[in-house]
Amino acid sequence: MVYIDKNLSTFYTNNVVENNRQNMEIEQYLSEFGLNSKEIQVYLATLELGASSVQQLSEKTGLKRTSIYDQLESLKKMGLVSEALIGKKTKFTANDPERLKDQVRRKSLILEALLPQLKALHSVPGIKPKIHYFEGAAGIRAALEDTMTAKDKMLFGILSMEDLYDVVGESYMEDYVQRRIAQGFSLRVIRSKEKEIAKRWFTNKKEHREKRYAPKGFVFAMTQYIYDNKVLLMSTKKENFAMIIESEDFMKNQRALF
Secondary structure, eight states: OOOOOHHHHHHHHHHHHHHHHHHHHHHHHHHHHTOOHHHHHHHHHHHHHSSBOHHHHHHHHOOOHHHHHHHHHHHHHTTSEEEEEETTEEEEEEOOTTHHHHHHHHHHHHHHHHHHHHHHHHOOOSOOOEEEEEEHHHHHHHHHHGGGGOTTOEEEEEEOHHHHHHHHOHHHHHHHHHHHHHTTOEEEEEEOGGGOOSSOOOSBTTTTEEEEEOOTTOOOSSEEEEETTEEEEEOOTTTOEEEEEEOHHHHHHHHTTO
16 A cells, blocks of 8 residues: 655645746746747747757647747747757757847837837827727736826726736736835725725825725726826726726716715
8 A cells, every 4th residue: 555645745736836837927928028829838948958959849849840940930030049050950949038138128229219209199189088908918917007107106096806816917916016105106995895805905004005995785897097187997807908098087087986
């Protein structure tokens, strides 16, 4: 009869769960960086295997050899993978992950050169409201980041915490809250008790937060932030979108709730 140490079994199970979670986070961040799912698979495989042949990468990822070649070409153009002849075989090696920073800097320089032209197009005369639409988790997080540009550092929020965590992710939300506090942004917030996820984030002067609950049974279908002359609306994961409405009238209408 074989006896299994339950503590050892639990330890290995927890390690597997933690590794899976970390891999999912890495894949999510690489996706936001601009890599597609197949590029991510091949890039991570080259990091793990070291100098590898197309056949080895195909076995590791489960992708066809023809697809591996396509992904490697794309990764080489991004400077993330190198090709070398070792003996008589062509091998592919992941470059230092620091190269990702080079890509970010390059894109930043391009954007900096382009911004004046984009702003000129954006400055349309008139008083019509402007609506900016965002899709997917990455788009919603980008919309939420805009709240950190509030000129008076004052945010008003109507939040469904359960949906907010579900859409943007717990780790991102935790980081966002800490940055908001560190940068001195104040938040007056109304939340639904039915949508709370934990007993936390109460009224706290040090954390620049004033919280109150909506009446019992009043459940918010969407999360919204009100700041400057803007209203940010964020859907649940079901519809997975956000939009920022720039309108002084609409902002005043929503802010009247406070």
